[in-house]
Amino acid sequence: MTAALSVQGLQVAIGTDASSANVLRGVSLDLQRGEVRGVVGESGAGKSMLGRAVLPANAVIAAGTIQFEGRDLVAMPEPERRSLLGRRIALIPQDPMTSLNPVKRVGGQIAILLRHHLALSKRGALERAAELLAEVAIREPRRVLELYPHEISGGMRQRVLIAMAFACDPSLVIADEPTTALDVTVQRQVLQLVERLRQRHGAAVLFITHDLGVVAKICRTMTVLHAGRVLEEGETAEVLAKPRHPYTRALLAATPRADRPAEALRPVPPALIENLWSEAHRLDRLVVAGPA
Amino acid sequence: MVDLALDSALGPPSSWIAGLKRGGPRLWVGAALVSVLVLAALLAPLIAPHDPLEQDLMSAQLPPAWVVGGDLAYWLGTDSLGRCVLSRLIYSARTAVAVALIAASLAAAIGIAFGLIAGSFGGWVDQATSRLIDVWMAFPPVLLSIVLAAVIGAGLTSVIAAIVVVDWTRFARVVRAETMVQLQRDYAAAARVIGLSRSGILRLEILPNLIPLVVTLLAVEMGIAILVEVILSFVGISVAGDTPTWGGMIAEGRQIVYQAPWIMALPIGCIITSVIGFNLLGDGLRLVLDPVQRR
Numbered sequence: 075m076t077a078a079l080s081v082q083g084l085q086v087a088i089g090t091d092a093s094s095a096n097v098l099r100g101v102s103l104d105l106q107r108g109e110v111r112g113v114v115g116e117s118g119a120g121k122s123m124l125g126r127a128v129l130p131a132n133a134v135i136a137a138g139t140i141q142f143e144g145r146d147l148v149a150m151p152e153p154e155r156r157s158l159l160g161r162r163i164a165l166i167p168q169d170p171m172t173s174l175n176p177v178k179r180v181g182g183q184i185a186i187l188l189r190h191h192l193a194l195s196k197r198g199a200l201e202r203a204a205e206l207l208a209e210v211a212i213r214e215p216r217r218v219l220e221l222y223p224h225e226i227s228g229g230m231r232q233r234v235l236i237a238m239a240f241a242c243d244p245s246l247v248i249a250d251e252p253t254t255a256l257d258v259t260v261q262r263q264v265l266q267l268v269e270r271l272r273q274r275h276g277a278a279v280l281f282i283t284h285d286l287g288v289v290a291k292i293c294r295t296m297t298v299l300h301a302g303r304v305l306e307e308g309e310t311a312e313v314l315a316k317p318r319h320p321y322t323r324a325l326l327a328a329t330p331r332a333d334r335p336a337e338a339l340r341p342v343p344p345a346l347i348e349n350l351w352s353e354a355h356r357l358d359r360l361v362v363a364g365p366a
Numbered sequence: 367m368v369d370l371a372l373d374s375a376l377g378p379p380s381s382w383i384a385g386l387k388r389g390g391p392r393l394w395v396g397a398a399l400v401s402v403l404v405l406a407a408l409l410a411p412l413i414a415p416h417d418p419l420e421q422d423l424m425s426a427q428l429p430p431a432w433v434v435g436g437d438l439a440y441w442l443g444t445d446s447l448g449r450c451v452l453s454r455l456i457y458s459a460r461t462a463v464a465v466a467l468i469a470a471s472l473a474a475a476i477g478i479a480f481g482l483i484a485g486s487f488g489g490w491v492d493q494a495t496s497r498l499i500d501v502w503m504a505f506p507p508v509l510l511s512i513v514l515a516a517v518i519g520a521g522l523t524s525v526i527a528a529i530v531v532v533d534w535t536r537f538a539r540v541v542r543a544e545t546m547v548q549l550q551r552d553y554a555a556a557a558r559v560i561g562l563s564r565s566g567i568l569r570l571e572i573l574p575n576l577i578p579l580v581v582t583l584l585a586v587e588m589g590i591a592i593l594v595e596v597i598l599s600f601v602g603i604s605v606a607g608d609t610p611t612w613g614g615m616i617a618e619g620r621q622i623v624y625q626a627p628w629i630m631a632l633p634i635g636c637i638i639t640s641v642i643g644f645n646l647l648g649d650g651l652r653l654v655l656d657p658v659q660r661r
Binding site: 129155156157158159160161164165167169172173174175176177178186187190191222224235238 | 551552553555556557558559560561562563566570571574575577578656657
């Protein structure tokens, strides 16, 4: 069976030719069907860029391949990719406050998605939208359909976005820090919802986050990213119990935990970070000088 | 497992009525002034007390009825040919309203199309459109209208054409800028990610966000169209000579302003009131149409 997502040697640069910055430096990653993979790393590690490269955001893919269920997403013609997006591959965006259209009612926005991919009638789409909202445990879904995004809470908006992500039975969901903008109690509910829907729909999830606690809770496997490189990957339990890479160890030591005193917290040593970055830049120079 | 259901309070769905309340006095005053204008134009034959062209040299330059020497048959007096000023004002509204509605809508349609294309394609398409707009706007608009009216010939069509040709840039510039801003928003990125095409995103996601802006602009543009029509008819290159227009009335009244100031003052009053009416209506409608009250 082909993997849900297979990324090989992905290099991504952003910006124009003259001042482009490497963001991903040869990332490889395999995601089996139904697998939940946590992608962790500090700000600027390239974790969001990895998610965006799969979706058509303004990323320039310099090298590498991205295969979705055995089909090459990079070489795929635009209309074909558009028919996959939102239907087979879905995104749960980072910020629920700004990811909904401010002047369209919730129902109308879900209907756009459903009508685009499933060719439903307007009435049928609204019916289905109400069912979807009920599935993410929104009470009075019919009333919520009538509301504008600014009239519902942040947690509820994130639920609407989750409902939209799972609306067309995707086999791959990219969750780009879906809990970052939410407070801790709402975070927990959102995580449980994602987990519940994932099981129901059997989708693979690429869960991008900087929160190791979240990864420990819902991800079976995890990937540690830094400076656009994969430093370590494996089963979550194993990586957290026996981290092999010094960066992963440092990251764990810097994570606050309820069962340890706050004094035990140690920041990631600056020397380690510096080392990793200079390694990454050395790699860049090698690539530039490389195929001459 | 915790209960996942959410119990936070939901407000009532925003209704059309609540939106109208948000519009406030501007909306009501603006709507009232504009409706009076539009009704006067539509019902002109019914409400005008006299034929606007009927001359009666025996009762020329009569002052309004409440002034000494006024005649109750002519409420707002008569002009130097003895034509009823009130009737002429009412009939003039027809030209003004027709020009305002048609010219402003056409200018909006063309300008929005150009603005959306320039704002969403970017690159050389945007460069070309923006330069075109810049060059266009460098011409003095009224002068351009006069030249156009002179070239195409006088008449309602040429007045409308002149306004459309000059004023589409107003819409194009604003729509272009706003399209670019909206396309940068997260919701536009989210729309791309659900597989919508460029035209789908523009039509379904961006355009609804532009409506409050466009409606405001449209109302202001209607006011401007009235002014341009007045200027053109003042210099005598608007509609045919015997059709009453506010601009034409001002031109006639100008010559006898010392003997009969009302002939010039009344159309000026009508123009000011209608332009203010359109502007207020635009302001009010923007508040009504924008569900988020932050703009």
